[in-house]
Amino acid sequence: MLSADLFPTTTTHPPSHPMTKRIDGTLTGRRVFAVRVATTTPEKLAELALERGYYFIGAGGERQGAAGQLMDAIAEGQVSLSP
Numbered sequence: 001m002l003s004a005d006l007f008p009t010t011t012t013h014p015p016s017h018p019m020t021k022r023i024d025g026t027l028t029g030r031r032v033f034a035v036r037v038a039t040t041t042p043e044k045l046a047e048l049a050l051e052r053g054y055y056f057i058g059a060g061g062e063r064q065g066a067a068g069q070l071m072d073a074i075a076e077g078q079v080s081l082s083p
Contacts (some may be wrong), residue, residue: 030068045070052079 021029045064049055054069073079 033068033071042067047080 016023017071019031021027028029045067048065049067050065052070052073054066054073055063056066058064070079074081
């Protein structure tokens with residue numbers, strides 16, 4: 001059983017900006033969405049994203065799965081996942 005003390009429902013951190021900003025101060029139209037997941041989940045989501053064509057080009061020129069783009073597509077109903 002998990003203790004409520006370990007996972008508080010409120011935070012003392014100041015509220016973050018609703019969207020991320022570029023260096024010039026303009027908004028990107030994107031926001032950070034942080035969640036607690038298993039340690040392997042980010043890699044698994046990146047793999048699923050890459051398999052479905054959601055990727056970005058990494059620093060070394062390789063394709064890497066874009067989990068954020070995949071989650072956007074799921075939220076918009078463009079992609080559905082089933083076991």
